[in-house]
Amino acid sequence: MKIAIYGYGNLGRGVESAVKQNPDVELVRVFTRRDPATVKTLTGVPVDRTENVLNYKGEIDVLVLCGGSATDLPETTPKLAGDFNAIDSFDTHANIPAHFAKVDAAATKGGKLALISAGWDPGMFSLNRLYASAILPSGKDYTFWGRGVSQGHSDAIRRVPGVRDARQYTVPIQSALDAVRSGSNPELTTRQKHLRECYVVPEEGADLAAIETAIKTMPNYFSDYDTTVTFVSQEELDKNHAGLPHGGFVIRSGKTGLDGEHSHTIEYNLKLDSNPEFTGSVLVAFARAIDRMSRRGVVGCKTVFDVAPIDLSPLSPEEVRAHML
Amino acid sequence: MKIAIYGYGNLGRGVESAVKQNPDVELVRVFTRRDPATVKTLTGVPVDRTENVLNYKGEIDVLVLCGGSATDLPETTPKLAGDFNAIDSFDTHANIPAHFAKVDAAATKGGKLALISAGWDPGMFSLNRLYASAILPSGKDYTFWGRGVSQGHSDAIRRVPGVRDARQYTVPIQSALDAVRSGSNPELTTRQKHLRECYVVPEEGADLAAIETAIKTMPNYFSDYDTTVTFVSQEELDKNHAGLPHGGFVIRSGKTGLDGEHSHTIEYNLKLDSNPEFTGSVLVAFARAIDRMSRRGVVGCKTVFDVAPIDLSPLSPEEVRAHML
Numbered sequence A, B: 001m002k003i004a005i006y007g008y009g010n011l012g013r014g015v016e017s018a019v020k021q022n023p024d025v026e027l028v029r030v031f032t033r034r035d036p037a038t039v040k041t042l043t044g045v046p047v048d049r050t051e052n053v054l055n056y057k058g059e060i061d062v063l064v065l066c067g068g069s070a071t072d073l074p075e076t077t078p079k080l081a082g083d084f085n086a087i088d089s090f091d092t093h094a095n096i097p098a099h100f101a102k103v104d105a106a107a108t109k110g111g112k113l114a115l116i117s118a119g120w121d122p123g124m125f126s127l128n129r130l131y132a133s134a135i136l137p138s139g140k141d142y143t144f145w146g147r148g149v150s151q152g153h154s155d156a157i158r159r160v161p162g163v164r165d166a167r168q169y170t171v172p173i174q175s176a177l178d179a180v181r182s183g184s185n186p187e188l189t190t191r192q193k194h195l196r197e198c199y200v201v202p203e204e205g206a207d208l209a210a211i212e213t214a215i216k217t218m219p220n221y222f223s224d225y226d227t228t229v230t231f232v233s234q235e236e237l238d239k240n241h242a243g244l245p246h247g248g249f250v251i252r253s254g255k256t257g258l259d260g261e262h263s264h265t266i267e268y269n270l271k272l273d274s275n276p277e278f279t280g281s282v283l284v285a286f287a288r289a290i291d292r293m294s295r296r297g298v299v300g301c302k303t304v305f306d307v308a309p310i311d312l313s314p315l316s317p318e319e320v321r322a323h324m325l
Helices: A010-019 A050-056 A072-080 A093-110 A124-135 A151-158 A174-181 A208-216 A234-240 A275-295 A317-323 B010-019 B050-056 B073-080 B093-110 B124-135 B151-158 B174-181 B208-216 B234-240 B275-295 B317-323
Strands: A002-006 A026-032 A047-049 A062-065 A086-088 A113-115 A139-145 A163-172 A194-202 A226-231 A246-256 A262-272 A300-302 B002-006 B026-032 B047-049 B062-065 B086-088 B113-115 B139-145 B163-172 B194-202 B226-231 B246-256 B262-272 B300-302
Touching: A002 A010, A002 A050, A010 A026, A010 A275, A010 B246, A026 A050, A047 A050, A062 A072, A062 A275, A072 A086, A072 A093, A086 A275, A093 A113, A093 A300, A093 B317, A113 A275, A124 A139, A124 A246, A124 A262, A124 B124, A124 B275, A139 A163, A139 A174, A151 A163, A151 A194, A163 A174, A163 A234, A174 A246, A194 A208, A194 A234, A208 A226, A246 B010, A246 B275, A262 A275, A262 B275, A275 B124, A275 B246, A275 B262, A317 B093, B002 B010, B002 B050, B010 B026, B010 B275, B026 B050, B047 B050, B062 B073, B062 B275, B073 B086, B073 B093, B086 B275, B093 B113, B093 B300, B113 B275, B124 B139, B124 B246, B124 B262, B139 B163, B139 B174, B151 B163, B151 B194, B163 B174, B163 B234, B174 B246, B194 B208, B194 B234, B208 B226, B262 B275
Parallel strands: A002 A026, A002 A062, A026 A047, A062 A086, A086 A113, A113 A300, A194 A226, B002 B026, B002 B062, B026 B047, B062 B086, B086 B113, B113 B300, B194 B226
Antiparallel strands: A139 A246, A163 A194, A246 A262, A262 B262, B139 B246, B163 B194, B246 B262
């Protein structure tokens, strides 16, 4: 199975390293908006310009779109889904129905198969919300994120005057997790679920108190949360906060029994050293499924909900039944 | 969607109470080997004898087989899978390939659809082993069970001379769980993973030391484990150990990155007040999928691996994409 990567940032490199662990998957090309002469891939895969991608029609089983959800994917997935089987990790939850409709129209018209919003949230977390709610209809589910780096929040801090660099961690609050796990189905405010920890490198001579206030009162990003601001040197940030860890929890608790007398808790959690490498690994597994489903004649846009799990595995159905069931 | 329950023990009652939470599912009949006049269902559903089941051909969308895996299901699922869409919770892992082959032959011949081994292990735990291994091919997975009641082990204790009643709890060992969660991929012996806690009601005048020795040295069931035996009165057993709680953990840790430099841990865990009611809830969700897949013309034997998650939900694909993705 031949795949190509379209967009070569952290996520593209995550997909590239995931391919190395999947012997049935071959990475044939990386497409970049930069000058290919300036881009050296981790594994020596040849690079071409994004505008040349249509030259490769017929040579790529699945194109893995590794752009951002804010501006790249809303453009590129619908644009390319008519020419290639395609997969993306579009993660702006509120815009998924609109993105789905555009990609579905393009893929259906071109007789191709696309899958949007693969990763861990949306992606594996979504699957767990669906499975758990189907099993325990009388219940409530909760999603917690972290402890992990939010790139959007880190970027927001960097836009504050006087800030040179920053890293923001989203941290689930243990007492809220414990309350959810107890099965008590608590009502939790935004502030009760997550803390925001900010590590900030100030410009020389900057007004630290003003920076701290600007961060803590920033609407949408920080004002609804308990936020800590710690000023650090660039060296300290580079040394201790260079990684992109993330993770989180999907927990559903629900009742069964004629009178709801029995409680059950279903929990799925992830602890990830590298958010882009894990997301890349999910994309490669679902790219395998897309390739198989496409060979069976499936066209249009799908999501992780439409994929039978067996299609994700490189093993045969017989092996999977014998060893994993 | 009309279902019927075949076999009315704890699991059958679990399915019956799950139906109450699923307005799109109607329970039309309970089949029992007992005299129907002696069986009163929880929700007033009419009862008939198992030998009359073929009279209901065409009236039942999915027959939910609620017998035991030791002797009932190996007989009944292949026998009935040619006449009804059928689902079971066959859980003798080693015999799954043989059971699958027989059910597949019967269902295919009759143009029906069957699904075997739905529940939580096999079932939801199997799904999580498959998803996690497809995402993190370079890794190792671990399954822990408990804390919960093992009916097989409780039965084994009851067969010891001098034992009147007993209840056995399988208990995962916290230090083993912690080691697995740390990502260190430990090699764990049977004894290092689980403890066995036994609550035993002796007959009057029984030799307690002999009972304890007989239990602790029993091959397969107890000799490979650290086992505790606590003697209790029948009243205490009935009061404190009447429930059927269970649960467990599926944890996979794996590496990504060009040199495996990043670790990831995927964990799925269940905490269940009632094993049969939770298993019944899983059966009803997968029965919904079987009904839908059958209407699309799918025949033969399937497992949880073959079911696209969307087919488990009573919601429309649009609703699921908008609210759960």
